[in-house]
Amino acid sequence: MAFAERVRHLVPEGAYYMLARAQALEAEGREIIHLEIGQPDVATFENVAAAGVWAIQEGYTRYTPPAGIPALRRAIAEDAGRRRGMQVEPAQVVVGPGAKPALFFPTLALVRPGDEVLYPDPGFPTYAAMIGVAGGVPVPVPLREEEDFSFDLATFDRLVSERTRMVVLNSPSNPTGGVLGLAALEHIAEVARERDLWVLSDEIYARLAFDGRPAPSIASLPGMREHTVICDGFSKTYAMTGWRLGYGIMPEALAERVELLLTHSIGCTAAFTQQAGLEALQGPQEQAEAVVAEYQRRRDVLVAGLNGMPGVRCRTPQGAFYVFPNVKAWRMSTSERTSNEVADYLLEEAGVAVLPGSAFGTYGEGYLRLCFANSMENIEKALERMAGALGSARCQPPNSSGGGGSRMRGRGRP
Secondary structure (H helix, E strand, O other), X not given: OOOOHHHOOXXXXXXXXXXXXXXXXXXXXXXXXXXXXXXXXXXXXXXXXXXXXXXXXXXXXXXXXXXXOHHHHHHHHHHHHHHHOOOOOHHHEEEEOOOHHHHHHHHHHHOOOOOEEEEEEOOOOHHHHHHHHOOOEEEEEEEEHHHOOEEOHHHXXXXXXXXXXXXXXXXXXXXXXXXXXXXXXXXXXXXXXHHOOEEEEEOOOOOOEOOOOOOXXXXXXXXXXXXXXXXXXXXXXXXXXXXXXXXXXXXXXXXXXXXXXXXXXOOXXXXXXXXXXXXXXXXXXXXXXXXXXXXXXXXXXXXXXXXXXXXXXXXXOOEOOEEOOEOOOOEEOOEEOOHHHHHHHHHHHHOEEOEEXXXXXXXXXXXXXXXXXXXXXXXXXXXXXXXXXXXXXXXEOOOOOOOHHHOOOOOOOO
């Protein structure tokens, strides 16, 4: 079948592919620990779920304005502005079914055929996909482990050209958990202002920041409100992945264009879902804060366990709910193993589903992504299984004496 050029580059997301493989093994009777899919293990908060049920019972099942119900747009503007220390007007808010429309539609509205768009690598696979669909040219910017997976600013400066139209940021990051510091954001903002570039800032994990250090938004820097689109949503913070509720914050003129794209593609977001979102923002926040504290506890256990395995090193992520360990030292006999092979090995031999770093771009090769939005019991069980599998005779790091992978030696952060 002859497909249009705009969709020929599209491939499945690695998370869904690995999930399907893991579920197939479960259907055969295998016990699989799921560290591959990025969603909270807790149920949607009780007050939020009750608000959604109430809304259905009260008849909130009809069409809504394409950009979202006014009450939710006002609540988002107030909450997002307060958390970022900036003024946000309701007219700048566009609500969609999930956060991806706030990535895709601004890109469609702004990127012209041949425009270059810089994006993080390793990064969320949708970035390259949406740039290609818009007719743009994806230009990956490496995230360096030795720089806590921040933007390689020297490479960024070299890659920016007269053809650059947009820069995509993601902080905290999927898959690395890295957070862009204020100095890096100021550097990128200066370039954006000087060259009149757009910045698409994916901040879906903004509330999941650890060690008492918030993740700053580039939109809050001087002169950047006019250059920035913020993408955010309810899935990660409020355990609402299946509700499909997200939003974008952008200059009003762009919001009007994006609203038209919503009108002619999706129509509108479910009314009862928006009522649940309103409760999420205006209701008590203690459970959201408690979940972040629990994620941090799990993070610390997972990082320590991974760093106790010979040939594995793992930096401590500053946000999101992922770790991104370096497994480049692992070999099969005398040959280096790709991250895809390591992920396959762990699934088949250990019953632990993880994602290869290569699923997130060229610079992700040699790494794995593990999601710690799972129970502490499963995380500890996964570590034990991984240590045994990686320490077996079939999978040894260079210069290993064998069998040491099962000993959890805490090396600390590399």
